[in-house]
Amino acid sequence: MPREAYAFWLRSPGQGEIRTVSVPDPGPDEVLVRTLHTGLSRGTETLVFTGRVPTDQYASMRAPFQEGDFPAPVKYGYLNVGVVEAGPDDLVGRTVFCLYPHQSRYVVPVDAVTRVPDGVPASRAVLAGTVETAVNALWDAPPLVGDRVTVIGAGMVGSCVAALLARFPGVDVQLVDVDPGRAGIAAALGVGFARPEDAATGRDLVVHASASGQGLQRGLDLLAPEGTLLEMSWYGDRPVTVELGGAFHSRRLTVRSSQVGMVSPARRSSRRYADRLALALDLLADPVFDTLITGRSPFVELPRVLDDVSAGRSSALCHVIDYDGE
Numbered sequence: 001m002p003r004e005a006y007a008f009w010l011r012s013p014g015q016g017e018i019r020t021v022s023v024p025d026p027g028p029d030e031v032l033v034r035t036l037h038t039g040l041s042r043g044t045e046t047l048v049f050t051g052r053v054p055t056d057q058y059a060s061m062r063a064p065f066q067e068g069d070f071p072a073p074v075k076y077g078y079l080n081v082g083v084v085e086a087g088p089d090d091l092v093g094r095t096v097f098c099l100y101p102h103q104s105r106y107v108v109p110v111d112a113v114t115r116v117p118d119g120v121p122a123s124r125a126v127l128a129g130t131v132e133t134a135v136n137a138l139w140d141a142p143p144l145v146g147d148r149v150t151v152i153g154a155g156m157v158g159s160c161v162a163a164l165l166a167r168f169p170g171v172d173v174q175l176v177d178v179d180p181g182r183a184g185i186a187a188a189l190g191v192g193f194a195r196p197e198d199a200a201t202g203r204d205l206v207v208h209a210s211a212s213g214q215g216l217q218r219g220l221d222l223l224a225p226e227g228t229l230l231e232m233s234w235y236g237d238r239p240v241t242v243e244l245g246g247a248f249h250s251r252r253l254t255v256r257s258s259q260v261g262m263v264s265p266a267r268r269s270s271r272r273y274a275d276r277l278a279l280a281l282d283l284l285a286d287p288v289f290d291t292l293i294t295g296r297s298p299f300v301e302l303p304r305v306l307d308d309v310s311a312g313r314s315s316a317l318c319h320v321i322d323y324d325g326e
Helices: 042-049 124-140 156-165 180-189 213-222 273-283 287-292 299-310
Strands: 003-012 015-023 030-039 080-086 095-098 105-109 113-115 148-152 172-176 192-194 203-208 223-231 254-257 293-298 318-322
Touching (some): 003 105, 015 299, 030 124, 080 105, 080 124, 172 180, 180 192
Parallel strands (some): 148 172, 293 318
Antiparallel strands (some): 003 015, 030 318, 095 113
C-alpha cells in the first residue's frame, strides 16, 4: 500500500517548501529506503534554489531522481543516506547512499543504492558525492610525486580535494581561500593555508574550486611554466573573464575541466561510476572528513537553511539535514 513521506520542493526560485508525497511499495528489484541524513551541495543547490541554472544546461543538470523541471517547481538534491526497510534480504537493515533528493522515504531500483561501509558513520557518508567528485578530479589531473599543488576555494569540493591530496607522498599542498577562518580546516586536513594574495607561486597543479573569476585568474597566476589548472567550479549563468594574454601562451599553461557526471577518459575503459562512488565511501572511513561537517539542522528547517545558505548568511561547508522524527 502507498505510504506518506515528506519531500522538499522548490516552489519558485528562492521559495522552498516541504510537501507530503506518496511512496509506493517496492517491486522485485527495488528497495524502500528511510532517509537518515541528506547533505546540501552548497554550490549546485544554491544555483538551483535561486533559479540560476542556464536554460541550455537544463538537461545536463538534471539529478538522477529529480522531479519537475528547472527553474521550478522542482524536487532536487543528490546526497542522501538512509537505511533499507524493504527489498532484497542482503540489503534490509543496511545503510546505503543514493543520489536522491531531500525526502524522508523513497523507492528506487536496487542498483541505485551503494552500501555504506560499516566503519563510516551515516552522517559522514553524505559527503560521498563530494568525495567522488574529488576522486574524479584527481583522475583527471593526477599529481606526480613531489608536485607543488594549490587548491583554491576551501568549500566542500576544494576541501575534499585537499584532504585526498594530503595522502599523496611528497606532494606539497596549499589550500587557498579569502576567508582566514578556513585556516583551521586546512590544519585539520594536514595541508598548508594562505590567503590569495599570499599564496605560493610556481605551482605544478592548481585545482580551482572557488566559483569566482578572481579565483580562476589567481590560479593561472600561481602556475609554474607548463603547469595545469583544473577547473572544478560551475558558474551557472554567470560570465567569467580571465586574462589569456601576457605570459599565458609563452608559459604554455593548460586549463582543463573536470566533468562531475562521468568517469575520467583515462579511466573510462576499466572503471565505472559505481567503482568511483564505492571508492569514495571507503575513503570516508577517515574521521578527518568530519572536519567538513560544520552545520546540522532538522528536516523541517530545510527551506530556511537553503535560503540562508543561498543568501550567504550561513558559512557552513557541509550542512547535514537530519530526518529523525522528520
